[in-house]
Amino acid sequence: MPSTPSKAQxxxxxxxxxxxxxxxxxxxxxxxxxxxxxxKTLSVLRRAPASMRSLAHTLACDASNMTGIIxxxxxxxxxxxxxxxxxxxxxxxxLTETGEKAIDTIRERMEQTQTGLDKLSEExxxxxxxxLTVVFPH
Amino acid sequence: MPSTPSKAQxxxxxxxxxxxxxxxxxxxxxxxxxxxxxxKTLSVLRRAPASMRSLAHTLACDASNMTGIIxxxxxxxxxxxxxxxxxxxxxxxxLTETGEKAIDTIRERMEQTQTGLDKLSEExxxxxxxxLTVVFPH
DNA sequence: GCTCGATGCTTGAGAACATCAAACAATACG
DNA sequence: CGTATTGTTTGATGTTCTCAAGCATCGAGC
Numbered sequence: 001m002p003s004t005p006s007k008a009q010x011x012x013x014x015x016x017x018x019x020x021x022x023x024x025x026x027x028x029x030x031x032x033x034x035x036x037x038x039x040k041t042l043s044v045l046r047r048a049p050a051s052m053r054s055l056a057h058t059l060a061c062d063a064s065n066m067t068g069i070i071x072x073x074x075x076x077x078x079x080x081x082x083x084x085x086x087x088x089x090x091x092x093x094x095l096t097e098t099g100e101k102a103i104d105t106i107r108e109r110m111e112q113t114q115t116g117l118d119k120l121s122e123e124x125x126x127x128x129x130x131x132l133t134v135v136f137p138h
Numbered sequence: 139m140p141s142t143p144s145k146a147q148x149x150x151x152x153x154x155x156x157x158x159x160x161x162x163x164x165x166x167x168x169x170x171x172x173x174x175x176x177x178k179t180l181s182v183l184r185r186a187p188a189s190m191r192s193l194a195h196t197l198a199c200d201a202s203n204m205t206g207i208i209x210x211x212x213x214x215x216x217x218x219x220x221x222x223x224x225x226x227x228x229x230x231x232x233l234t235e236t237g238e239k240a241i242d243t244i245r246e247r248m249e250q251t252q253t254g255l256d257k258l259s260e261e262x263x264x265x266x267x268x269x270l271t272v273v274f275p276h
Numbered sequence: 277g278c279t280c281g282a283t284g285c286t287t288g289a290g291a292a293c294a295t296c297a298a299a300c301a302a303t304a305c306g
Numbered sequence: 307c308g309t310a311t312t313g314t315t316t317g318a319t320g321t322t323c324t325c326a327a328g329c330a331t332c333g334a335g336c
Contacts, residue, residue: 004260005267007252011245013267015163015181017274018156023198025153035294037322043153053284060161062324067286069322089284089331107149114145116273122142128269129143129151131262135254136155173323175293191313200295205315207293227302227313 021113028109032102041069042078042095042103049094051084078102159251166247170240179207180216180233180241187232189222216240 005013022036029039037059044050044058052070056063070093073079078099084090095103108114120128143151160174167177175197182188182196190208194201208231211217216237222228233241246252258266 004264007255008242008245010255010263010267011248011251012184013270013274014159014251015245016185016276017270018159018163019178019182019196020274021152021156022160023196025156026198030295035321040157044157046150047154051284052286058157058161060164061322063285064287064325065323072321087284087332091285107146107153110149113149113152113273116275117145117148119272120269124269124272125148126142127265128273129148131258131266131269132151132155134257134262135251135266136151136158137254138154168324173292189313190315199293201314202296202316203294210292225303225313229314 021110024110024112025106028106031109032106034102034106037069038073038078039103039106041066041073042099042106045079045093045095046100046103049092051090051092053090055093073099159248162248162250163244166244169247170244172240172244175207176211176216177241177244179204179211180237180244183217183231183233184238184241187230189228189230191228193231211237 025039026036029036032039034042040059041055044055050058052066053063055070056066059066070079070081074081077096079093080096081091081093084092117125163177164174167174170177172180178197179193182193188196190204191201193208194204197204208217208219212219215234217231218234219229219231222230255263
């Protein structure tokens with residue numbers, strides 16, 4: 001019977017978990033010749049198209065950064081820009097079909113994470129899902 | 139009554155959680171004028187000293203990368219190199235006291251994550267701790 | 277309509293980070 | 307020993323990052 005972990009312990013474990021997940025993600029992305037930043041961008045866009053600015057906010061980087069990243073993704077036809085119909089300053093970025101396949105493939109290839117999740121029962125997966133949703137809400 | 143999430147849904151949520159955590163971490167690190175890579179390195183070293191090679195492995199990057207990152211951290215006295223006593227090729231990197239304080243401060247300042255964890259009861263925190271340990275073992 | 281401040285994106289300069297190949301020293305092992 | 311292997315560094319090249327500046331567009335008010 002484990003005692004309650006301190007918040008610091010939980011932060012430490014979170015850091016470790018994130019770091020493991022990130023390493024897994026990065027090497028799966030590298031298999032597709034994608035950098036971590038490029039793949040992270042695809043991952044964010046998997047949920048929904050987004051403007052340059054909101055992408056930058058989600059990825060915690062400067063907006064000027066996104067220009068280059070999206071340029072390179074667009075050159076490979078993984079993503080496309082579209083001027084917003086309601087505000088001509090805004091450019092909405094969306095995944096192409098190829099881009100969608102790419103990020104799905106990356107997630108399928110994250111073996112460490114997949115193996116880890118396989119160790120959970122259905123109830124445990126449901127509970128993990130619930131807890132993560134509480135801690136990291138949309 | 140939530141149904142069991144599919145593995146893909148769980149991967150998606152994990153990606154979102156990691157991304158939120160990462161953004162939080164990056165901006166807390168920036169407050170201390172540390173880049174994400176530098177702070178991540180400190181985070182790994184918080185557990186235990188490590189050689190250049192094992193750092194590179196944990197951070198999923200080339201060993202030659204670490205040279206520059208550790209150089210810059212050492213210049214700011216957050217970390218120090220020490221030639222291994224058993225193998226003179228190996229350099230072990232360890233946090234200085236300043237470095238330890240830096241990473242602890244960063245974790246304390248991760249407001250989004252802290253706020254999220256505060257939403258959990260003690261039992262839930264214990265359970266999250268257990269589940270993460272299963273999915274991402276040491 | 278017009279001006280003016282704010283907003284969204286891009287560009288350019290300079291630092292950090294990433295990968296790869298190649299070098300070097302030290303070790304391991306036949 | 308001699309030879310292969312390992313751990314770290316260096317150098318070249320491309321990507322990412324931050325910051326300041328630029329341009330176009332929007333929105334609120336006159």
